[in-house]
Amino acid sequence: ALNYGAIxxxxxxxxxxxxxxxxxxxxxxxxxxxxxxxxxxxxYEGRVKCFIDHYGEYYEKE
Known part of the structure; x- marks a missing residue:
């Protein structure tokens, strides 16, 4: 099942x-x-901007 999920x-x-x-x-x-x-x-460009604006605030803590 794992292989099917990966594929x-x-x-x-x-x-x-x-x-x-x-x-x-x-x-x-x-x-x-x-x-x-x-x-x-x-x-498309409007949706890309929305995605970037929404998720651009997330970062990985060091």
């Missing part, structure tokens, strides 16, 4: 690269092409 975590992580700031620059054929609309980019 699922890795696969989930890798799948998200298709929708991050670098992966969004490639279409479904792997060609370098901007395929997000301007509204989608603005929405």
């Amino acid at each position: 699922g975590t890795i696969l989930g992580h890798e799948l998200t690269h298709g929708f991050d700031n670098s992966g969004r620059m490639y279409d479904s054929d792997g060609n370098l092409r901007e395929w997000w609309t301007n509204n989608t980019i603005l929405e």
